[in-house]
Amino acid sequence: MRVQTFVAGCALALALFLFAQRQGAMTLPSGFHAVIDLTHEVGSRTPGFDASEVFRAKTINTIEKDKYFGRSFSLPEHFGTHIDAPAHFAKGLWTVDQIPTERLVAPLVVLDVRNQISGNPNYLISVEDIARWEKVNGHIPQGSVVLARTGWSSRWGSGKDYRNLDAKGVLHFPGYALDTAKFLVEARNVIGIGIDTLSVDTGSSEDFPVHQYSLSHSVYHLENVANLEHVPPAGAVVVVAPMKLEGGSGGPVRILALVR
Numbered sequence: 001m002r003v004q005t006f007v008a009g010c011a012l013a014l015a016l017f018l019f020a021q022r023q024g025a026m027t028l029p030s031g032f033h034a035v036i037d038l039t040h041e042v043g044s045r046t047p048g049f050d051a052s053e054v055f056r057a058k059t060i061n062t063i064e065k066d067k068y069f070g071r072s073f074s075l076p077e078h079f080g081t082h083i084d085a086p087a088h089f090a091k092g093l094w095t096v097d098q099i100p101t102e103r104l105v106a107p108l109v110v111l112d113v114r115n116q117i118s119g120n121p122n123y124l125i126s127v128e129d130i131a132r133w134e135k136v137n138g139h140i141p142q143g144s145v146v147l148a149r150t151g152w153s154s155r156w157g158s159g160k161d162y163r164n165l166d167a168k169g170v171l172h173f174p175g176y177a178l179d180t181a182k183f184l185v186e187a188r189n190v191i192g193i194g195i196d197t198l199s200v201d202t203g204s205s206e207d208f209p210v211h212q213y214s215l216s217h218s219v220y221h222l223e224n225v226a227n228l229e230h231v232p233p234a235g236a237v238v239v240v241a242p243m244k245l246e247g248g249s250g251g252p253v254r255i256l257a258l259v260r
């Protein structure tokens with residue numbers, strides 16, 4: 001018995017050793033070499049589109065009292081890093097739970113427009129910006145998600161700077177020009193467009209033309225996107241994982257970039 005116990009012990013030790021070795025040398029099973037999180041944390045300091053929009057969390061269970069920890073929370077659907085479902089502006093089109101899963105994994109295009117924005121917070125991302133990207137990287141692949149990197153996410157830590165209100169209470173941050181959204185949807189068949197600001201429409205917009213147009217074409221939006229500086233302009237794959245909120249006009253989303 002003692003010998004058997006010793007042998008079993010040795011076998012277990014060997015298995016643990018080999019398993020630990022495998023763990024150490026592990027590469028991502030997907031074949032991608034990094035997974036970048038394009039999502040901001042949702043919390044009490046998250047800047048809302050309107051200052052009145054806030055995240056609330058309440059502790060309802062504690063380890064001390066209940067032996068487990070749990071909270072309830074509430075937040076607007078369009079808050080923090082989130083998705084706009086087509087139903088947000090187009091009655092009868094997909095709510096967030098209805099967006100087909102095939103549309104939630106796609107080639108990722110990162111459009112770096114920081115140079116054009118310097119000094120112009122009302123910059124409208126233009127078709128020329130797309131042409132500039134395509135000159136280097138080739139045509140935008142069909143069925144891509146395009147995310148604009150304006151550099152605005154560096155202001156995330158300050159709601160005041162991120163919203164950038166003027167004396168009249170008008171927001172100022174960059175967004176897409178309507179023609180650019182039309183080009184992406186009609187000439188490049190993208191399935192989603194996004195940006196590292198509060199909205200795909202520029203802050204001072206009153207009628208949200210990009211929202212009106214692309215959502216009515218069943219193209220979703222990703223807003224308040226983070227960490228685009230860690231993703232190459234072309235070649236990554238994006239995984240868009242929204243909360244499956246029944247009947248939602250949009251909602252919190254986890255966005256992951258799989259980098260080759």
Ligand SMILES: [Zn+2]
Binds near residue numbers: 078084
């Ligand atoms: Zn939204």
